[in-house]
Every structure is written in C-alpha cells, then in structure tokens.
Amino acid sequence: NAGVTQTPKFQVLKTGQSMTLQCAQDMNHNSMYWYRQDPGMGLRLIYYSASEGTTDKGEVPNGYNVSRLNKREFSLRLESAAPSQTSVYFCASSQTSGKFFGPGTRLTVL
Amino acid sequence: AQSVTQLDSHVSVSEGTPVLLRCNYSSSYSPSLFWYVQHPNKGLQLLLKYTSAATLVKGINGFEAEFKKSETSFHLTKPSAHMSDAAEYFCVVSDRSGGYQKVTFGTGTKLQVIP
Numbered sequence: 103n104a105g106v107t108q109t110p111k112f113q114v115l116k117t118g119q120s121m122t123l124q125c126a127q128d129m130n131h132n133s134m135y136w137y138r139q140d141p142g143m144g145l146r147l148i149y150y151s152a153s154e155g156t157t158d159k160g161e162v163p164n165g166y167n168v169s170r171l172n173k174r175e176f177s178l179r180l181e182s183a184a185p186s187q188t189s190v191y192f193c194a195s196s197q198t199s200g201k202f203f204g205p206g207t208r209l210t211v212l
Numbered sequence: 213a214q215s216v217t218q219l220d221s222h223v224s225v226s227e228g229t230p231v232l233l234r235c236n237y238s239s240s241y242s243p244s245l246f247w248y249v250q251h252p253n254k255g256l257q258l259l260l261k262y263t264s265a266a267t268l269v270k271g272i273n274g275f276e277a278e279f280k281k282s283e284t285s286f287h288l289t290k291p292s293a294h295m296s297d298a299a300e301y302f303c304v305v306s307d308r309s310g311g312y313q314k315v316t317f318g319t320g321t322k323l324q325v326i327p
Contacts (some may be wrong), residue, residue, distance in 0.1 A: 137317075145256075145302065145317040192256065201315070203248075203256040 105129065108193050108204035115183045115211050123178040123207050125193030133196045134176035136168060138189040139206075145192065151176055183211045214239050216305045218318035226326045231290040233321045235303035238284060245286040246304040247277055256302070262286065273297070298325045
C-alpha cells in the first residue's frame with residue numbers, strides 16, 4: 103500500500119514550457135486534490151475532484167488544468183509555465199477522515 | 213464562511229518545555245478540524261483530527277488538541293518538546309458547506325526547538 107505517490111519529485115522548466123504532474127493513490131478514495139505551497143501562503147487549493155469524472159476549481163486555478171483519468175489518478179497540467187508557478191505542489195486524496203498527502207513536487211520555472 | 217487563523221507564524225521553545233501552537237477557526241457548519249505537520253523537505257503528515265467525538269483529541273508523537281466551540285479554537289499542545297518536533301504545523305478546518313467537503317488550510321506555524 104503506497105498511499106499517495108507523485109512524479110516527478112523535482113522539475114525545472116523554462117517559461118512557456120508545458121508539463122504534467124502525475125498523482126496516484128491506492129486507497130480507493132473518491133476525492134483527490136492538487137495544492138500548491140508557497141512561503142507565508144500556507145497551502146492553496148488549485149483543483150479538486152470529488153469523484154471519478156468530475157473536477158472543480160479551487161482557490162487558484164488559473165494557468166492549470168486537471169484530468170481525473172480514473173479513480174486512482176489525478177494529473178495537473180501546466181500548459182505554458184510562468185515563473186509565478188514556481189512552487190511545491192502536493193497531491194492529496196481523502197474519504198471522510200482527513201487527507202493523505204503525497205511527498206510533493208518541487209517545480210522551478212526560470 | 214469558513215476560515216482558519218494560526219496566530220503565530222513562528223514559535224520557539226526549549227527542548228523539554230511545553231509546546232502551544234494556536235489555531236482559531238470559523239465555520240457555518242459542524243466542522244472537522246485537523247493538525248498536519250511538515251518536516252523540512254518532506255510531505256504533510258496527519259497529526260490528529262477532531263470529528264465531533266471527544267473534544268480532547270490525542271495524536272501521534274505525544275501531541276494533543278482540544279476543541280473549544282465557545283472559543284472557536286483548536287490549539288495544539290505537547291507537554292515536552294523534542295528536537296525532532298522542529299517542523300511546520302498546519303491547522304485545517306473542513307465542513308460540508310454546499311454539500312461538498314470544503315477545506316481551508318492555515319498559513320502554518322514554524323516550530324523551532326532550542327537544545
């Protein structure tokens with residue numbers, strides 16, 4: 103039981119490049135989330151998915167898209183990366199009791 | 213409206229002394245409350261949660277928190293700090309406003325433990 107896994111762990115992009123952050127969970131959770139963490143800002147919700155086939159915007163969705171491919175996987179895509187998207191990204195999944203977080207992806211956009 | 217306020221961005225304690233990390237919340241519904249810890253370069257780990265059962269909640273690593281509805285607080289405490297407790301701590305409120313689980317994270321409190 104791996105919990106929540108994320109790939110890659112680290113990534114450096116140039117402005118304008120695109121990439122997809124992958125997230126998978128093996129706990130059969132319905133809900134999945136993408137957060138970004140910036141100093142002094144806490145965690146901010148980018149997008150979430152209440153169940154397979156549904157996605158909704160969170161607090162800071164601009165510049166991102168998501169796909170809930172199946173119950174296990176929830177990917178986050180940056181179509182045209184900007185320096186303001188330099189951050190640590192966390193994926194999480196949950197049922198009714200708290201959230202389980204992945205280890206994070208540290209993204210730098212030059 | 214849902215919100216959470218962590219009253220201190222930094223807390224510094226000596227090893228072996230008590231820890232108090234303060235959190236106040238607001239929620240229009242019966243909330244669930246959580247504390248998470250994040251060690252440097254690590255992911256987030258659930259410390260403890262309150263979900264309308266006992267108001268005093270015991271978590272991992274000797275931490276506990278008390279839900280006080282009258283004060284809208286959920287402060288995190290530990291009787292004796294250990295060096296390994298140095299980390300960032302997040303208070304989180306969750307409720308089912310609008311029929312969906314809405315979650316808000318606090319801005320975090322960095323705990324420094326002095327030898």
